[in-house]
Amino acid sequence: MTSPEQVIQAVLADLPRHRGVVVDSPPGAGKSTLVVRAAAHIAATGEPLMIVAQTNEQVDDLVTRICERHPDLTVGRLSAGGYVPPLRLLELPGVTVGTRVQDLGDPDIVIATADKWAWISGRTWPWAIVDEAYQMRSDKLLRIAALFDRALFVGDPGQLDPFSIVDGDRWSGLSWDPLQSAVSVLLRHNPDLPVHRLPVSWRLPASAAPVVSRAFYPFTGFRAGTQPHERRLELSTGGMGTVHDRALEEAARSGWALLELPNRHTVRTDGEAVQAVAQLAARLLQRGAVASSEQGERPVTAERIAVGAAHRDQVAAIRNAGVPPEITVDTANRLQGREYDVTIVLHPLSGRRDATAFHLESGRLCVLASRHRHACVVVARAGIAELLDAHPSAEPVQLGVPVKFPDGWEANQAVLDHLAAHRV
Amino acid sequence: MSLLTSLARLRALEEGIAQPIATVRHCHLSERPMVLIPLRMSGEAAAPLAAMLGTRRDDPRLLVVTQPRNRDLRFAWTADLAAELLPYIGSFLAGTETVERKNADPYERVLDAPQILVPNQAGIAFVRLLGRSTRFRRADGPYPVPETVPLLGRWLTYFGERAAHPGSSLMTAATEELGRHWASGQSGLEDANLAALMAWITTGPSDDAEDPLVWPPAGPATDPGFDAEVLATAIEAGAAERITEALRGQLEPTWRLMWQAVDLLRGLPEGASVEQRWEQDRGSFSAMAAHIAEGAPPQARRDGAVAAASRLARMERAQAAYEVQRAYDDPLVMAEYRLTGEAFAGEVVETEPEHSEGEGRSRKLRPLVVVKTDDPVRLAPGTALGTPQRRAQGAQLVEARDGLVTVKITKGMGRGKTPAPGSVPEVGERVCYTSLTDDFQGSPALPEAEATPWTHGGPPREYTPSDEDALEEWS
Numbered sequence: 013m014t015s016p017e018q019v020i021q022a023v024l025a026d027l028p029r030h031r032g033v034v035v036d037s038p039p040g041a042g043k044s045t046l047v048v049r050a051a052a053h054i055a056a057t058g059e060p061l062m063i064v065a066q067t068n069e070q071v072d073d074l075v076t077r078i079c080e081r082h083p084d085l086t087v088g089r090l091s092a093g094g095y096v097p098p099l100r101l102l103e104l105p106g107v108t109v110g111t112r113v114q115d116l117g118d119p120d121i122v123i124a125t126a127d128k129w130a131w132i133s134g135r136t137w138p139w140a141i142v143d144e145a146y147q148m149r150s151d152k153l154l155r156i157a158a159l160f161d162r163a164l165f166v167g168d169p170g171q172l173d174p175f176s177i178v179d180g181d182r183w184s185g186l187s188w189d190p191l192q193s194a195v196s197v198l199l200r201h202n203p204d205l206p207v208h209r210l211p212v213s214w215r216l217p218a219s220a221a222p223v224v225s226r227a228f229y230p231f232t233g234f235r236a237g238t239q240p241h242e243r244r245l246e247l248s249t250g251g252m253g254t255v256h257d258r259a260l261e262e263a264a265r266s267g268w269a270l271l272e273l274p275n276r277h278t279v280r281t282d283g284e285a286v287q288a289v290a291q292l293a294a295r296l297l298q299r300g301a302v303a304s305s306e307q308g309e310r311p312v313t314a315e316r317i318a319v320g321a322a323h324r325d326q327v328a329a330i331r332n333a334g335v336p337p338e339i340t341v342d343t344a345n346r347l348q349g350r351e352y353d354v355t356i357v358l359h360p361l362s363g364r365r366d367a368t369a370f371h372l373e374s375g376r377l378c379v380l381a382s383r384h385r386h387a388c389v390v391v392a393r394a395g396i397a398e399l400l401d402a403h404p405s406a407e408p409v410q411l412g413v414p415v416k417f418p419d420g421w422e423a424n425q426a427v428l429d430h431l432a433a434h435r436v
Numbered sequence: 437m438s439l440l441t442s443l444a445r446l447r448a449l450e451e452g453i454a455q456p457i458a459t460v461r462h463c464h465l466s467e468r469p470m471v472l473i474p475l476r477m478s479g480e481a482a483a484p485l486a487a488m489l490g491t492r493r494d495d496p497r498l499l500v501v502t503q504p505r506n507r508d509l510r511f512a513w514t515a516d517l518a519a520e521l522l523p524y525i526g527s528f529l530a531g532t533e534t535v536e537r538k539n540a541d542p543y544e545r546v547l548d549a550p551q552i553l554v555p556n557q558a559g560i561a562f563v564r565l566l567g568r569s570t571r572f573r574r575a576d577g578p579y580p581v582p583e584t585v586p587l588l589g590r591w592l593t594y595f596g597e598r599a600a601h602p603g604s605s606l607m608t609a610a611t612e613e614l615g616r617h618w619a620s621g622q623s624g625l626e627d628a629n630l631a632a633l634m635a636w637i638t639t640g641p642s643d644d645a646e647d648p649l650v651w652p653p654a655g656p657a658t659d660p661g662f663d664a665e666v667l668a669t670a671i672e673a674g675a676a677e678r679i680t681e682a683l684r685g686q687l688e689p690t691w692r693l694m695w696q697a698v699d700l701l702r703g704l705p706e707g708a709s710v711e712q713r714w715e716q717d718r719g720s721f722s723a724m725a726a727h728i729a730e731g732a733p734p735q736a737r738r739d740g741a742v743a744a745a746s747r748l749a750r751m752e753r754a755q756a757a758y759e760v761q762r763a764y765d766d767p768l769v770m771a772e773y774r775l776t777g778e779a780f781a782g783e784v785v786e787t788e789p790e791h792s793e794g795e796g797r798s799r800k801l802r803p804l805v806v807v808k809t810d811d812p813v814r815l816a817p818g819t820a821l822g823t824p825q826r827r828a829q830g831a832q833l834v835e836a837r838d839g840l841v842t843v844k845i846t847k848g849m850g851r852g853k854t855p856a857p858g859s860v861p862e863v864g865e866r867v868c869y870t871s872l873t874d875d876f877q878g879s880p881a882l883p884e885a886e887a888t889p890w891t892h893g894g895p896p897r898e899y900t901p902s903d904e905d906a907l908e909e910w911s
Contacts, residue, residue, distance in 0.1 A: 031890065130880035150892070151745035155880055157889035178602065178751040188741035188892045190748045201893040279439065325776045328814035 016212050016237075020046055024053050026206050027164060034145075034165045034195055034207045038234040039224065039382035040215020040351060043166055044077055047143055050164055052082045054139045055120040062137040062160060063123040066144045070349060071123055072101055074143065078121065079104040088116030090124035090132070130155040138162065142194065144349060149174035150197035151190035165195055170228040170382075170418075171348050172375035185412030196414070211235065215351050215385055217243040219267030227426035228378040230418050238306055243267075245312070245354070245386040248300040256288070256295045259436040263354070263387035264301065270431040275395035278363035281329040285362055288391050290333035292356050293319055297336055303353045303386050312386075314338030316353040320380045322360035322371065330358070344379040355384040359392035361424070367403035372420035377427060390431055397428055438772050441619055449621030454636040458617040459768050461704035464605035464714040466551035470524050471496075471694045473555055473687055474562050476656035477504035478663055482565035484513055485658065488687040489520055493695040500683050502676045511581045514570055518584035525550050525591055529725055549714075549721040552595055552607040553698065555630045555654035555690055560609055562656040564596025571734040572905040586734065593735050594724050601751060603713045603758035606721060610697040617704065630654040634693050637700060652686040654693070662686060707765035713758070733899055741892040742885045749879045760874045764824040770868060777814025779870035780841060782807045789860045790853070791844075801853065803845045803860045804834070807867060813841055815871055822873040826859065831869060843869055 019035075023046065026033045037043040047063070054061045065071045068091070075089050086106045090113065091097065097109050110116045113132060122137070126148055140160035142148065146167035173193060180191040187200040199205060213221050214237040221236035245264040251257030255271060263269035271292065273284055301312035310316075319341040321327050331341045340352070344360075357380045360371045370376075381388060405421045444455040468491045477483040486500045497520055501513045531547040554560055571589030573581045595607040615627050620636035627633050631654065632645035644650040648659035658667070662682075670678040739747060763770045763779070773779035786806035793802045813836040815821075821831040821843060830847030850856030861867050886895050 127880075133881075151748055154741060154745050154889065154892050155882060157891040158883055158887065176748065176752060178748070178755045179600070180748065182600070183739060183744050183748075186738060186744065188744060190741075190745045194891075198891045201891065325814065328777055332812075332814065 014211055016042060016210055019208050019210055020049060023164070023208050024050065026208070027054070027162070030162075030205055032163050032165060032198060032202060032205045034199065034205060035167075035210065036169050036207060036232065037166060037210045038170060038213050038229055038232075039168060039378075040213045040385075041210035041234060042212075042214055043143070043168065043210065044074065046210065047074060047141055047166055048077050048081050050141055051078055051121055052085065054141075055082075055085050059138045060118075061121045061139045061141065062129070063121060064126050064129055064140060064142045064148075064156065065123070066126055066147050068095060068125060070144060071125055072098060075101060075107060075123060076104065078123075079107060085121060086117070086119040088113075088119035088122040090116070090122060090128050092128055126152045126156060129159060132156075132159065136160065140164070141166065143167070145195045145198075146193045147171060147174060147348060148194040149176075149190060150188065150192050150194050153194035153197065154188075154190070165198065167193075167195060168348075169195070170224075170375060170378045172345060172373065172379060181410070184410040200414075209234075212237045214238070216382060217267055217384075217386060219243075220382070220384065220388065223268075223427065223430045224378065224382045227423045227430075228374055228382075228418055242306050243386055244304045246302050246304070248302055249298070251299065255436055256291050257299070259292065259389055260296055260299060260301075262434050262436055263389045266434055267387050268431060268434040269387070269389045270435045271389060271391045272435050273362075273391070273393045275393055276363060277365050278393070280323055281325050282363045282393070285358055285391055285393065286326070286329045286333050289319060289321075289330050289356055289358050290335045292389055292391065293317060293335045293339050296354060296356070297339075301354065305385065312353045315340075317356070318342070318347060318350065318352040318354075318383055319356045319358075320344055320347050320383065321358040322376060326358060344376045347383055348379050350383055351385065352383050353386045354389070355380070355387075356389045357381065357391065359390050359396065361396045361399060362392040364399060367399055367421075369405070369407055369420075372403075372405060372424060374418050374420040374423040377420075377424060381427060397425070400424055400428075439775055440768075440772050444619035445621055448619055448636065452621070452640045454618040454620045454633075456617065457619045457768060458704070458766050460707040460766050461701055462616060462707050462710065462762050462765065463608060463613050463701070464551070464706075464710050464717070465698065465701055466548070469551045469553050469698065470521070471553045471691070471698075472521075472559070472563070473654065473690050473694065474559060474566070474656050475658055475683065475687065476562055477501075478658055478660070480504075482562065482569045484510055484517075484566065486683040486687065487517060488684075488691050489517075491524065493691075496688075496691050498680065498684055498687065500676075500680045502674075502679050503671060511570075511573070511585055514566070514585045514588060515582040518582070518588035521591065522584060522588060528721070532722070535719070543719075543722070544726075545715075545719050545722045546725070547718075549606060549718045551605060553694060554607065554609050555694060556609050556611045556628050558628075558656055559654075560596060560599045560607060563592050563607070564599075567592030567594075567596055568737075572737075572901070574901065574905070577903045587728070590728060590734050591724075597735075598717075598720060601720075602755035603761070604717050604720075604754075605710075605714060606717050610694055613701060614697055617701070630690065630693050630697070634696060634700075638696070651689055651693075654690040655687075658686065707762070709761035709765050713761070716754075733901065736899060740885055740896045741888050742882050746882050749882075753876060753879070756876060757874055760872045763870065763872055764822075764827065764874070767824075767868075770824065770870065773870055773872060774811045774868075777812045778872060779868060780807070780809045780811040780813045780815075781866065781868035782809030782811070782839075782841070784808075784861045784863050784865045784867055785840070787860060787863055789855050792853075801849060801855060803849055803855050805831075805843045805845065805861055805867075807841045807843060807869070809839055809841055819871050820873060821869040821871060823867060823869050825861070825867050829859065830873075833869075841869075 089109045108116050137160045140163040142165045144167050145165040146169050176191050183189040213234050218236040218240040225233045247264055259269040259271040303312050314336050317339045327341050444457050448455045470491050472489040474487045475485040477485045483504050485504050488496045488498050490496045499516045501509050503509055528546050528550050532544040534542050535545045536542045567589045570585050571593050573586045575583035598604050599607040611628050611630050618637050631651035635642045635645050653659050666682045785808045788804040791804045792799055794800050815833050819833045828848040832844045832846050834842040834844050849859040888895050
């Protein structure tokens, strides 16, 4: 088995040898660490570097990490006009914030979102790092590819594919289909580029890594970086035997819990399910969970809990149902790349009459089921397995489109199968 | 399908008649539309069999290929079609207006544009395929065709592609437009049958719509029974007259339905933003006409990397604008957003028209309005809002609790110390605010096609017309 360090060394060694290098990273496998390492490695050669991330939060996170790790590097953070940098960013030494490249002086590293980079022209960088490259649509890459000579693409192939509000069938099968991810288009045109894989998830506990790996990364796979006994979640107060309490106890014990509501077809903002999610979140705080891991022991505070759902109206409904305001409640799209101790998930297929491609997309469930360091509680109505059986994927097969793995239907079944053992 | 549409479908089923799901018409309807009903020979993708077309309901033109396996006859038919359609298209090129643009040269835009109406989505697909199979033909070289054929091919391609542009009315399918305004009690798939959908809207569902002897299919596919029993024997007998009359019988019922559909849509008042979208259609049509006049090559077989990205950006922009405009134009569409918490409507219960923020020179007028609403408001404080009642107005959500929503007006109330008359809603007025707004930023520039980067396969090869084009598979 290759160690993560060997992979990182191989990546750094490949950088000068190829025009592009791709690194696949399963959830929590140290992708950001790799980006920071590679950034410092390139900056040490004295050549300027540009970094592309997808959202402002990702950019800010990266800036913070780079400065903490390598305080000697100067970082320029490019932003759009309306952006207000968080205070923590302004306090960092060596960081300048500006809307134009000229305003930044001449920093070692310039970092911005892909959308912002698309407006930059008139200068090129010898090196680029593209973070979350699987979440980046290839048309965005097209707009910025002229800015750099060589690039390192880092991302998680199991997460959500980029999407569009319009029908893109007319381009399917084209090697430069603008709706495909930046990495798929890059690799179709440059099949000889090296692809590395990070083998270990530091985030997912030993209870989750095999499940997620089997369901969403069936061919590449990864393992947990910790042993089962290294991660413990304890509830410091006793329960009252309600279903919510029992679900939390099951999750604390095994790392997973499925709170199953009676089978029913409901509207998207299913009142009962929303209420259950909100109560679980509130109850988790009340019971004073304490998480102990290789990083030491700490209480599971509201900032360390996340609630995930598939649709924005579900998120709004859950928030209105009385979830403590410090707890993050968001859609799968926005939870990508984030990490929490405990997550509470409203299953995308809960209460539905049909299973559309949107709900079957494996990335959606993968994001929701792989944000936690300790435990994940899923709320769902009974009958999802039957629903899946009634809706095998029936998308038309397009010529020239590489088959995508894993199949969303299979991944959903695999996760359900595992959850069934933790049903409350 | 949204909640309201599902409800409308259930109600349609219960009451036995389609239910309106729009209060205004969201598509442009030309005074002189070209109704076109194409038929295809079964078994081939784009082998024309017949077409009925025309701009007047009492004067349909019928064009027939008496032996659809004969390619010469097919191209002769296409030339006949060109003789009908090209003069129609050309008749709109005479009257133009000059449009000034920011940071660009002014251009000429036609005052009115053609509009082609086909029965269904499959009709649009057939028109596009027909365009695809004719636009690379040439009047010289091997297998020459009349020179109007490739020209028509380019126009058909243009109309076919424009039909995929959200909110465009240059070529639309009757079933699509009807389905956007009425909900029937049948499935979306069944709605693609023009006769069935029209029955739901006018008299109520009837089994006749499924009977090819009463309502022959609206094309381009023909009824297999008709193919086997009538068409095949007539073609074998080589009886041109019989073939023509048989096909006329297949097409005439649909022709009547198409004009009935036009009447139905015309009965609805036009939505406020339809004019604006039609203006874009006119601009696009003018650009295409200029393109052809300059002698540019036919549209590429496939979009290149840059062309694909730029088309996608245009379509996404148009789709977003179309959705917002429909909601602003139509309270029934807005109701969908009120249900999901992205909009709310109610009565103004309190106003503070002279409220201001800041001190001294930076003092800004920010009138406050409190709206009482029963809608579930799921918007965060600080969300930018717009309102269909005052389209120039910009606002911001301050607070929402217990059915009372406080809104701060940030734009469109004048520059004075007091708001311009009428710009702030009065107490008692019914208003609607929504987080949908139609102000999108332009998209950043794409590289020139010749500068396609290495990540996307590098610069594409240039297209040069060759004799090989004529050898392409036609079926």
